[in-house]
Amino acid sequence: MEQQNKPGERRLETQLIRTRAHPTRHREQVTPIYMASGFTFDNAEQARAVYSGEQLGYVYTRWDNPNNDELITRLCALEGAEAGLPMASGMAAIFTVLAGLLNSGDHVLASRSLFGATHQVLTTILPRWGISHTYADTELTSTWADLFRPETRLCLVETPSNPGLTLIDLAWIAGLCQERGVLLVVDNTFATPILQRPLAFGADLVVHSTTKFLDGQGRTIGGALLGDRLLVNELTQFARQTGPTLSPFNSWLLSQALETLPLRMERHCANALALAEWLQGQPGVRSVCYPFLPSHPQHDLARRQMAAGGGIVAFEVAGGLPAGRRVLDGLKMCDIVANLGDARTTVTHPASTTHSALTDGERRAVGITPGLIRVSVGLEHIDDIKADLAQALINHG
Template structure:
């Protein structure tokens, strides 16, 4: 079925699922099997060589997993897609599959902490040069890319400071030097942003977050150009970071309500950001939906919604952070995001727990910052909860 004319809510439900499945089931079955048997050796060989459709071994492909991969491919508008056991598996497998010793990567300082650790510690061990630019300095990014590189890695909005990158501008600069552009779209979700349509080559998601949506499954997804996906698939096939059928099924089920959840979270996050921006005990609010946000105009251009994540700095440092978070009812103090329930915490225990305080400071992440992932609760209840917590400071 051609989904190009369908709205994203319809696509989230139907993509990859337009045919009835085993025994005419309208729901995706969980194919909980390791291997697949063939009566004919010649047919088995043709499937194994990729000359005929089918499955051989679930470390490589699985029917349930394939439905999920098709769903994200269609939602993001990619040529092909691949899944992983976690979001970090998606990021690390992509980087190591596409880079070799002597290559150069240009990226940003504000990427997720686990990604930063790969750039700061692991890639240099393999003689891969990494240049990290000021995230919102598009001039610097362009200059570093023009010097030559093999891969440009982006994240927009960033975790946890919600900075915004002009994806189309940077992807265009990367193409001039023949570099691959990879963008982490976890914070935006495919409901709010589609980087492939802006010229990016590969889009990565931690499906553990908004796509799954219920904090009950871990998954990573990658989609984009087919020749690049094939390279990453061959690497993952050997490294073994495959997704289980049960996890794939859980993400598929979560994605059916993706648009409903994200629209609610978009609306609530903007209300909360506006409230916090005016509060005397709040130093700064970081949310691309605010007119005061440095990247607001870019976000308006490339996003259809501003997302369910915001962050803010409190006056009074880390002691204020503890007082607020310890005096709120409708929030889990937990290290994830994108769930139906509100989650919050400082980067020292969430996005950048892998880094030292000095490293976080170097990246411009203060100890008074709180990342706040808005759930689908009633926005007025969340606002009252924040107000009660702020009153304790």
Template sequence: MTEKSFQTKSVRVGHEPTNEQEHSASIFLTSSFRFSSAEEAADRFENSGKGNMYSRFTNPTVDAFQNKLAALEGAEKCQATASGMAAIFATIMTILKPGEHMVASRCMFGTTIVLLNNIIEKFGIKVTFVDLPDLKSWESSVQKNTKLFLLETPSNPLGEVVDIKKLAAISKMNNIVLAVDNCIMSPALQKPLSLGADLVIHSATKYIDGQGRCLAGAVAGNGSIIDDISLFSRSTGPTLSPFNAWIVLKGLETLNLRMRAHCESAMTLASWLERQTFVEKVHYVGLNRHPHHEVASKQQSGFGGIVSFQVKGGRKEAFRLINNTKMISITANLGDTKTTITHPSSTTHVRLSDEEKKQTHITENLIRISVGLEDVDDIIADLRP
């Protein structure tokens, strides 16, 4: 199927019916699989025989999700994981050895920063942080032993963007793996692999499920790297459960339609916020005056559902606005059908030091909204002071 049929692929690819000819993918809730003989078991375990053995290795429901996501991202292979953080950790641990070095964007999800600051260093891996859009900093941070570039674009919560094609040219020249966390866009709005990235990482907990039901993650891209990530995951354990795989598999069927609706409402909300006297600044890359609007327009087919804004005042005024809402959910998740509101400085990014918050512009008056699928007029009404 061609790129034009993304919507068709999202509905049709991935699941092969069993002999029962089920129309909707069934859930294989089984820990292990039987063999018809000791010889067959021995053959499978030697890895020469094809087929399932144990659900930490492979499972048909998980395979269906992996196949569909790989098709949508244009990836050779995909490894599903128990969460987005498991996908990020598996990627780093597969690519880097003690004594090696990686470069990461400063503007990333708070737990990713915690992982890099507090856990990765324990394995003897050094991390240099750079400003996401600053290509010169990425280039000048490269050392002889640099193996990985890791970033989110657009970043959560401020929607900063880097030119993926230009960054991929730098990573390729230096033999560095470029991994893009595509959680905020999803493959419906951005395909980093087609722009030169080697790996795409997902928190499928977000838009891929899209209904706030379960945790899931995935890494997709270059086949031989994914084989290594699969070996890491099946040997250390953070693989995806078949039940959660089924949820995110079904989520992918409606991803494209949902993302278009999220984008439309987010644009309406961002434009409305810009006109409000209680608002100091709106951060939405879909707005013409956003500094990264041009690059985003080139590499994204939509601007996504995350709108952040600074209220006039500080934490007190931000909390007052959040507490005034009646319908919108005060919760740190994003990518749900339900609109959610959060104060990044005291929730998702609370573990960042004051200096890190300053560098990443996580101010006390900043609020993040993940625009859901309710009528946008009702979302706006709920935010009116």
């Protein structure tokens, strides 16, 4: 999705590299790391004014930090957001949104295809506080309108989903939510704002696990929430008191990583599409799922709301769970890692790892079959990725 620039405004790629939250003091080429728990004041009056918000300044890194500022400034430019918060992890971002905005008696409508930990928060934690939820099936869009309740406060969706790569029509779901006064929160981790900007379709908040493609090096755990300034301000007060703070060092690493995100996503997507097309012709592969394959049931939607298909490919091998595990055991180059979005190609078996806490029925309801394999396609040469998977597939039977 091409960013629309005003006359004289720098392009997004340039903004990511050239945007700094603060000028450096010693002509550093790169913003330094502010590893400080607190910040000093010149006098008592300045302390009072900064602490009360009457004067800009830093108080305590649990509240704010120059490195966090720079990261959020860059992420807001990426997502077209008014404000944002850096979080200690992607799940910290999701939990902060849910716990910070919902009250006892509220109801959440969520897409059934969600990350396993998000599912656990909805099903095992929020009910203890009197917060209920209903799951909606992506393929049964005609049923969604009837699932909203008078007490529905928030709608949570993930698109593309993990790991089944199902999509939600963002303009459509935003319209449903706006008609009912319901907040729309979108997990944009898989697409990244390079490929998809949910706020432009009408979402109120976007959450990210920055651990994934935004970092891209497998170095940090982090998250972010971005969107409407009033909502972010409300969540800022919640986060300051509860402390899901991202460290300055991780903020610094992530901010530097964003400078190469457009280039990295271009390569991730090109490699993923090539791998998906190749997998379709391999023996033992029953099906391949990738949003930009014509065989994907939501291919037209993917082309409308995404700039490219993303860096994740899911495929099913014949032979079920034992066969899927044998493919992973046969890999020689690709890493068996539950994380994704790395420069290195990583492979996992969702049924026995990331979504193992779900029942077999719950997994099948979101397209996770026993033989499903998820590949986070890295930046290696595509021929080497294919060669490793080819020999693993040959040996899996």
